[in-house]
Amino acid sequence: MYLIEYEGKQLFVKYGIKIPDSMIISRDEYVDPPKPSLNYPLVVKGQYPYGGRGKSGAVKIANNYEEYIEAINSIAHISVGGVKPRYILIEEFVPHEKEYYLSIIMSRKDKKPVILVSKYGGIDVEELAGKPGSLMSLEIDPLIGYSDYHAKMVSKFLLNRLDKELMDMVRRLYRLFIENDVLLVEINPLSINESPIALDSKVMLDDNAYYRHDYTQYIEYSMLASKGEQIARKHGFSFVPLDGDIGVIGNGAGLVMATVDLVNYYGGSPACFLDVGGGASSERIQRAIEVIANELNIRSLLINIFAGITRCDEVARGIVQAKKLLEEMGIKVVVRLVGTNEDLGASILRDAGFKVYKEMDVAAMEAIKNEG
C-alpha cells in the first residue's frame, strides 16, 4: 500500500527526518480555508493516492493570501487518477538551488534492501537509470544490516564531503525502512541547502506486515478504501474495482487476472477483479456475489472456478443462495466450473436455471453477449 505524501511525511517526522513547515487542509475546509500561519511563498499540493499530480497542475506556488485561496479553489477540482483530493498540503517554500534523490527499496531483483542516490532529483528514478553515472546504488546485506559506511558513501557521492546531517538522515531513513516493514521509501526531491529537507515523500508499506504494526496511528486516508474494498477486505477477498460492466469472480489471483484479461480480449469490459481464494465455502461465494452486486453497477457476472481444494458443489450452492438477489438486480450470471465435484456442482446450478460451462473462453464470450 502506498501512503499519500503527507502521511509519508508524518512518518518522516516521527523518525526525525526534516520536512518543510506545513499545515494540512481537509476537504470540508476548501470553501473557507484557514489563514496560514506560515511564511510566503507557499507550495500548495493536492494529496492523491496516485502519481502524476504535477502534470495535472495540482501543485501550485502562492506568493500571498489571494494566490493561496486561488490555488486551493483550483486544486480542489483537479482529479488525478479519477479522484479529487481529500486533503491539500500547504508548505513553506524551501529555497534550493539543486534537487537530489534518495531512496531505500526492497529490491525484488537483488533480494536485498538497496539505497539509491542521485545528484539529479525531481525526476523519475526510471529516467535517472537511463543517465549513466547519475545514480549510485548501495546494497545492504540483510543478514548484516546497515553500517555507517553506507551513509558516508551517500554523502561523498552527493556532496563530495562528509555531511553530518545528511549522514544522520540516511541512518534515520534506514531505521524507518526496517522498523515499519517498508518496501519503498523515497525522498524526491531532497533539498540540501543548509540542512537536508524532504520536499516530497513516497512510502510503500508491505500489506503482509499489517499484523505487526499499528499503522493506523498516523495513517488514515491511505487506509481508506472504497466501501466495496472495505467489505472485501473484511471478508478476506482480494478485490480491485475496474470501470466496466462485467463482474469477474474466480479462485486464485492468476486465474482471475487471466479471466479479466479474457473478457477484455473478447471485447468486453470487466468491472472488477475478485479472488475468493482457495477452498471457498458456499457462504463465501454468496458473500462475494453480494459485494459485487451491491457495490458495482454490472449487467453480467462471470464466475470462473478451477477447483483443486475448492469444491464445485460448495460454489454452486453459494451461487444458488444468491439467485434471488441476482434476479432482482437483473444481472446475468455465467458460470464456468472445472475440478473437484464438477458434475455435482453443474447439476445443482442447472437445476436452479443457471448456465454452466466447461471452457473459460466460451464462458467469457457468453458473459459479454448482450442478450440474456
Added chain:
Amino acid sequence: MRDDIPGLLPKNLRLLVQGITGKEGSFHTKMMLDYGTNIVAGVTPGKGGSYIHGVPVYDTIAEAVEESEANSSIIFVPARFAYDAAMEAIYNRLSPIVIITEGIPAHDTVKLVNAAAKYNVRVIGPNTPGLIFPNKYKIGILPDRYFDEGAVAVVSRSGTLTYEISMSMVNRGFGQRIVIGCGGDYIIGTNFIDILEILRRDLETKAIVVIGEIGGDDEERLADYIMHTNYPKPVVAYVAGRSAPPGKRMGHAGAIISGGMGSAESKINKFKEAGVRIAYRPSEVVEKLMEVI
C-alpha cells in the same frame, strides 16, 4: 528416463513436513503420500511423539533429521511463524525448502532467502503451490489429476492458472516433465531464470511453458537470459494481468505495477524480442506448443 533433476529434485527424496498437524499440513500430507511422495517426518513444536497418517511428528527439525534422515522440507506453518520455520530448515541444511505459506512479510523473506543462499539451500516460494514431478511425486498442493508425465516443463508464478493450463495441455496430449510454482510473493527464493538454467541441461525437457504475471521484472530478465544465452529449448509464455490498473495489488503480493514497472506489455514485448512464443489466452498455450513440438 532420469527420475531426478539435479539442483532441483533429488533422486532419493526424503521429505519433512513443517506444520504437519495443522489443517492444511495434515490434509496435504495425505494427498502427497497418496501420490507417492516419500514423507519421512513431520515437525510441529509441542506435538512431538504423535503420528499423522503414519508419519512420525517431532518438536524440532534436528530430532526429525536424526531419526528419519529427512533431506528436504515443505512448510505449511502460518505466516507469522514461517520465518522461524524456514530458518530452522536452513540451519539443518534441508534442500529444497518449499514454502507454501502465503502472507509472509517481505522483510522476513529477504532474510531467509539470503540465509538460504549463504548455506547453499534452495528455497521455492513463498506463496507457491509447490511442484509436481508427474507420476513420481509432488512437493506441494497441486491437484494431481490435471497432470501427466511428459516432455514439457511448466514454470509459473500462480496456482489455479497453472492447473488450468496444465489440464488443457494434458487434454491435448502434452504431458509435463515438471510443473513448478515459483510463488506469487514480492520476494521469492527461486525465479524463472534459476529454473530454466537447471532445465537447460535436463535432456527429458523438450519445451518450456512460462506462466508469468504483472509485477517485478522476472519475465524481462528471463527474456534477456533466453536471448543472450541462446536458450536451446523452445519457450511459450502467457502473461496474466494485461488489463490490471497500475498501483493495485492483484491478489498476489508480487502482482503490482509500480513506478511504471512490471506491466504485462513490457514483459510480452521483451519475450517477443527474445523469440518466445506468446499465448494471449490460457487456451492458446497448447496451440503455441503445437507449433514448436
